[in-house]
Amino acid sequence: MNLLIYKTQSELFEDLIDYIVTIANKSIAENDCFNFVLTGGNSPKALYELLATTYRDKIDWSKVYFFFGDERNVLPTHESYNGLMAKKAILDPLDIAADHIFYVDTTLAPEKAAIEYNKAISAHFNGADIIFDLILLGMGDDAHTASLFPGTTILDNKEVEIDSVFVEKLSTYRISFTAPLINKAKNIAFLVFGESKAQAVKHVIEAPKKNTKLYPSQLINPVDGSVTWFLDDAAASLLDN
Numbered sequence: 347m348n349l350l351i352y353k354t355q356s357e358l359f360e361d362l363i364d365y366i367v368t369i370a371n372k373s374i375a376e377n378d379c380f381n382f383v384l385t386g387g388n389s390p391k392a393l394y395e396l397l398a399t400t401y402r403d404k405i406d407w408s409k410v411y412f413f414f415g416d417e418r419n420v421l422p423t424h425e426s427y428n429g430l431m432a433k434k435a436i437l438d439p440l441d442i443a444a445d446h447i448f449y450v451d452t453t454l455a456p457e458k459a460a461i462e463y464n465k466a467i468s469a470h471f472n473g474a475d476i477i478f479d480l481i482l483l484g485m486g487d488d489a490h491t492a493s494l495f496p497g498t499t500i501l502d503n504k505e506v507e508i509d510s511v512f513v514e515k516l517s518t519y520r521i522s523f524t525a526p527l528i529n530k531a532k533n534i535a536f537l538v539f540g541e542s543k544a545q546a547v548k549h550v551i552e553a554p555k556k557n558t559k560l561y562p563s564q565l566i567n568p569v570d571g572s573v574t575w576f577l578d579d580a581a582a583s584l585l586d587n
C-alpha cells in the first residue's frame with residue numbers, strides 16, 4: 347500500500363492526474379486500450395473536470411473505456427446518478443463515444459441492473475478475466491467504499507462480480523462492484539480528503555485488527571495489483587506515522 351499525503355487538493359490532484367496518465371498510457375501502449383473505473387461522490391468531480399480540460403491532451407481518450415464502480419438506484423437523469431456527474435464533468439467534454447461508456451442501467455430493478463451490468467462487462471472483456479487497469483475509489487466517513495457499506499450483505503459476496511445491495515442506513519438499493527472484483531484490478535487509487543474522513547482513514551489504514559464489517563474499505567487489498575491512497579493533510583491528520 348502506498349500512502350501519499352498532500353497539503354492541498356490541487357497538489358493532490360496534480361499527482362493523481364500524473365498517476366492516471368502514466369497508467370493510461372502504459373495500458374494503451376500494451377493493450378491499445380485503458381479500462382478505467384470511475385468513482386462517484388463529490389470528491390472526484392474537480393479531478394474529472396481537470397482531466398477533460400487542462401490535461402486532456404495527455405491521454406488518447408479514443409482508447410479509453412469508462413465504467414462505474416457503483417451506482418445509486420436512481421434514474422440516469424437524476425442529479426445523484428454517478429453516471430450523470432461523470433457525463434457532465436468528463437464524458438461529454440471529451441466527447442467520449444457511447445460504446446466506450448458503460449453506464450449502469452438503473453431503469454431496471456437493482457438486481458436486474460446488476461445482472462445486465464455483469465453481462466455488459468463480461469462481453470467487453472470477451473470472456474477473459476475481468477481485470478481493470480485502474481479503479482478510482484472514494485471513501486465515506488463510515489469507511490465505506492463504492493457501495494460496500496458497513497453491515498451490508500455485499501460485504502460477504504466473495505464473487506468477482508457486480509451485485510445489488512439494500513443499504514439500510516440510506517433506505518435504498520445500490521449497485522456495486524464487490525470487493526473481490528475491485529481487488530482484481532491492476533491499480534486501485536483511493537481519493538480521500540477532508541477532516542470528516544480522518545477517523546475512518548485511521549481505522550482503515552492503522553487498525554491493528556481488521557473489522558471489515560465495520561470498516562469495509564479494509565476489504566480492498568489487490569490480489570496482484572497495487573493500491574495507492576491519495577490523501578490531504580486533513581484526512582490523514584489522525585495517522586500516527
Ligand SMILES: O=C(O)[C@H](O)[C@@H](O)[C@H](O)[C@H](O)COP(=O)(O)O
Nearest residue numbers: 386387388389484485486491492
Ligand atoms: O456512489 C458514491 O457515492 C461513491 O461511490 C461513494 O463510495 C463515494 O466515493 C463515497 O461516499 C465518498 O463520497 P464523497 O467523495 O462525496 O465524500
